[in-house]
Amino acid sequence: MKYLLVREDDEGEDELWGRCANVEGLFVDPVPPPREVLTFRGCTPAGPLREAVSRPGESTALLGNGYVEASDDTQVDWWELVDAVVLAHHPSRSDPSLVDVVVGAGVKGAGGGGFRRSGPSRFELFVGNNVSAGQSLRVDGLLAPRQDPAKIPMELIGCEPTGRLLSALRRPRKREGDWAELWALDRTGQVMAHPAVGLGIDGTRPSVLGGTLIDITLTDGGDDRPAPAARPVWEAWYQGVPTVPNQWAPYSSQGRSAWLRLALHARRPRRPDRSGGVHHLDGRFVTDVPGLHCAMSEALAGPGGYFGWGWDAFRDCLCGGFGLTPPFTLIWHDADIARQAPADAVSACEGLLSYAEEIVQVLEDVGVTVVLA
Incomplete structure (x- = not known):
């Protein structure tokens, strides 16, 4: 059984x-949510959205996955956006210093879904790894009722x-x-x-x-x-927690994400945190964000180990409870591979640093010595 x-x-x-x-x-x-068109009225774009609307002669830009957070003095709610695309943008009629941005996306409620405007409200768009893309006075089409996805x-x-x-x-x-x-x-x-x-x-x-x-x-x-791409990963883990390095490397991004989820469930019994020492990250297969976290987890927790499956989880692991805390030294071998990864495999943060570079900055901010080899 x-x-x-x-x-x-x-x-x-x-x-x-x-x-x-x-x-x-x-x-x-999962059944994808139906595509909808949302209009962000009176928007102050930031980060990736500011970059998108500032390109001369271009109106279409990819934002990827994200969410909209709506809040006022009494309530907060949010909606998930899947594969968001900027369709058009133009100066706002109410204030030419602001922008109206038209976005196409799959929309599903990730929060309570009961937000009702009872006063001045704020609508903030986040994309990638919780990167703010700006605030709006309102979002036309966002508060419309939606059917639950098919079971x-x-x-x-x-x-x-x-x-x-x-x-x-x-x-x-x-x-x-x-x-x-x-x-x-x-x-x-x-x-x-x-x-x-x-x-x-x-x-x-x-x-x-x-x-x-x-x-x-x-x-x-x-x-x-799990997605169908996770099936071979589950078959590998069925044999037991992996003990050989880089077994995650042959899988797609979806498969690598599934690997990280299984590693989280298979966490070894809690043990006292230690600091210090030199840890080696094998960067030969870090070609996407899940791959970076697979390699990082392996470097800091061993094959089959877990040290975060995403941005926030990684920061949490550095705070303790996962066997290792700063300060320590991390030697990142073949670091250029992560920097040269395809653009769609690295999440830009404020349009300045790649995801891999931001991870390095997080490590250095908490006292880790990072050597890029």
Whole structure:
């Protein structure tokens, strides 16, 4: 059995609901949000957006993924933007010193989704790694109601239900809104990951594996599922926590991101932080942001180790609790490869430094001696 279905009981203790041999529909691409057109009115552009609207004779520019934060004196909310593109820009009619910017993007609410203007409000656009792209007086189209994305089902194959799950299967209601965790086990029985899944049951049948097992179709497999590109990464981690350097290198950016997530789940038991010493970062395969964090984690925590999967997480790790704190020395071998990576693989920060250069600055700011070799 490679999977466990686990749910918290009323006392907050983990309770086993079933064991499963396999899962169909675990690896899926999320349904992309529909494209919308937003107009940022009275905008004071900054960073990447300022650069985009200042290009003479050009109106279209790529901003990538980001979010809009709306706030006033009583509430804060935000909306995620997927693949945002500047479609047009022109001086604002209300104030020619400001700019109206038209942006196309997939839009989904990442916050409470209940923001209502009750007074003077601020709308701020962030792109890349929490880089502010400017503030606006309002955003036309942002507060429109949106439908929830379609649910993607999941099928538990070869399931051995416990009494609690058997009881749930006999009930006429489908337990919509109830959630559990699907614990994915490696070959040693250690938990690799535990995405949340809905307990709405759409049907059952005798298992394709035979015997007394059953197959259970869940209405909603949840939003925590890995992408198809993560499947070979999970297969590698199924053999156990990696112990050989650079096993992450052959994978795509999505695969490398999945590697970092598994490394986070597989964190070794907490141990006292240490400082000092010389650590070597193998930069031969640092061709994108996830690759940088894979290599950095390996340099500071060993193969299969974890030391942040993104900008904020990396800064948090440097504060302690992950086995190593500054000061120490980091020798970054083949550092030029990260600097020469394709433009779409490095997130610009305020249009001045690449992501890799910003990481170096963060390290040096907290007392790490960085040697670029």
